[in-house]
Amino acid sequence: MGSITKDSDPRSGTGTAFADVDVAIIGAGISGINAAYRVQTELPDYSYTIIEARSAIGGTWDFFRYPGIRSDSDLHTFGFPWRPWTAQKSIADGASIRNYIRECAEAYGIDRKIQFHHRLVAADWSSENQQWTLSLDTDNGEKVLRAQFVILSTGYYDYKEPLKTTIPGIDNFKGQVVHPQFWPENLDFTGKKMVLVGSGATAVTLLPCLAEKASKVTMLQRSPSYILPLPSVDPSGELIRRFLPKWLALKVIRWKSLILPYLFYKFCCRFPSAARRILRSAVEKQLPKSIPHDPNFRPSYSPWEQRLCVCPDADFYKSLRNGTADIVTDKIKEVTATGIETESGKKLDADIIVTATGLKMQLAGGAVMSVDSKPVVPSEKFIWKGMMLQDVPNAAFVIGYTNASWTLGSDTTALHVCRLLKYMDKNDMASATPRVKEGTIMPSKPLLNLSSTYIEKAKEMLPRTSNVGPWKPRNNYLKDTWIASYGSLTTDMQFTKAVKKVN
Missing domain, CATH: 3.50.50.60 (FAD/NAD(P)-binding domain)
Known part of the structure; x- marks a missing residue:
């Protein structure tokens, strides 16, 4: 794909059109920084950028500032495998985690790839041009970015609105x-x-x-x-x-x-x-x-x-x-x-x-996604290997584990995406789209296997998993890492050949 972008004709009306970057990573939190490291390490010929709506690195750990904020997971697994957490405390406070993420990004030059104050508003895939058009809201007005592949490292919380709950008589309270x-x-x-x-x-x-x-x-x-x-x-x-x-x-x-x-x-x-x-x-x-x-x-x-x-x-x-x-x-x-x-x-x-009544879940940072101008409704889709939506080309959603550190799941996704892109390069493929084979019986299961209130209330917006093939949910890091490294990339995946410029 890195070579496809360079060899393509930007004036072409069909096939693979010119893109601004090979990979657009949405979000500069712990998942986005990890995805960036994996892309620049595994795919050194690829161009990438990180789109961050806020003004700082850290995502959740920079946004939430309530007293005592800390991890619920140990930092030896919540931290990056490529730059281990070295402090003594395995359960760390938010400020320490925020500094750790920033230092990791700076150490590998990832911070120079971030575009701050750029919020993804909409993303539309063009089957004709085989690329994403990302509509961004910036301090200088609207901006458009074209990308071959999108990694959505936006977490799953709505930063603008908490989970709605009814507390009878709350307006009567004279305090704060x-x-x-x-x-x-x-x-x-x-x-x-x-x-x-x-x-x-x-x-x-x-x-x-x-x-x-x-x-x-x-x-x-x-x-x-x-x-x-x-x-x-x-x-x-x-x-x-x-x-x-x-x-x-x-x-x-x-x-x-x-x-x-x-x-x-x-x-x-x-x-x-x-x-x-x-x-x-x-x-x-x-x-x-x-x-x-x-x-x-x-x-x-x-x-x-x-x-x-x-x-x-x-x-x-x-x-x-x-x-x-x-x-x-x-x-x-x-x-x-x-x-x-x-x-x-x-x-x-x-x-x-x-x-402290809960957080509201949100996918893709609230951005509207579409394929050939047709809106994507995640709750109507199954998710392939816990990372790609059915019928949505060249896009990965970073979703961590509920039973282990979030970063473990995000790293499994990043490694899987890099291997998929290598396969596409080797075989001159422009896009990869998960498809449910016609006639396949797909029992529906929830994406997240917890009964927490905020998850129960979000079921209508979350994609689904099943008990069939690559549509099964992920919950075992060791197994999922093996699948990311050696599992089939072609099962229930439709590829489209790249059309290159003819000299």
Whole structure:
């Protein structure tokens, strides 16, 4: 494809027309930087650019700035395999992750390929010209970019709008209402009474940080989550560092961090009752006598039907033991001028209410995609090998794992795309389009195998998977890496030959 672009006639009305870049990567977050590294390393003759709507590298880790933001995954697998995470803490704060991503991009010159303040508005594939036309909104007005292949590394959160939720009477509240997605930069909560509505990873992260300054923080949850205390610095990792050379220690730690959590995930799925008992035992050791395990820490679902929440060094439970934080499991009856009244009659006074009620999912950063001017509806499509939409040529969606670090899934996708492009170059192909063979029975399965509220509400917009061939969902990094490296590229894939300039 790199050679196809150079040899093509820009005046040609058919075949492969001139493109500005071979590959356009959308998003300069952790997935976009990883995709850029893979493209420039695996395909050195290819031209590429990164389109970033915001003004900085980092994606989610630059956008979200609420107190205590950190990873829920260990950085030895969340970090890049080509530039390992070397810090001691395996569960790191947002600022450290943001700096790490930026340093990695600068070290390999990837930062010079980024076009900031360029937001993808629409993308249309032309079968006649065998290329994408990307409509961009920039500070200097509208701009058009043509690309042979598009990698959508946009994550899956809507930055402009959080998940909508109904809180009865919220307009009655005379204090301040804050959503973590839009945390005020100068919010002073010192000495304030705060009610934190929610029980997911964001709420679990916020509570210990808020409790350091607030007079009291009450986490009000409709239903509890599993909250697993883990050391921020892995003792076994420190032992490995002590006895092995640094380069080898980092490899061993990474593999340990890959395998052990996956085995625990499989254990939870296979033996949910035993997993419940293990998690309950871990929590009960951390709780103060004033806070019972049931119903506050007894979810209605089995472990890993939703992601487990992690609290480094048991900071969440320390706040409960210190008395600076409390937890209430109840439903909201009504928000009053001075706080919240629950259905059981509890009255929670508040100066500030934090609505950590979830994030809204979004594909392609909200851009409208079309093929020959016909809109693409992702929910009507199956997804090929977890990365390419049925009937959509030369476009890959970077979607990570729900049961492991996001970066593992994004790297598998990037490697798979590079191998596909090499195959297309070798065989003079201009485009690759996933197709479901006529007559194939395709039972529909959800793309993401979790029952979390934000995923349930997004099912109508997400593409589907099946149990047939390359349409199966991805959930095993080792297996998926093997498929990306050696699996078939031609099964259920339609290729179009490139038409080159005739001298």
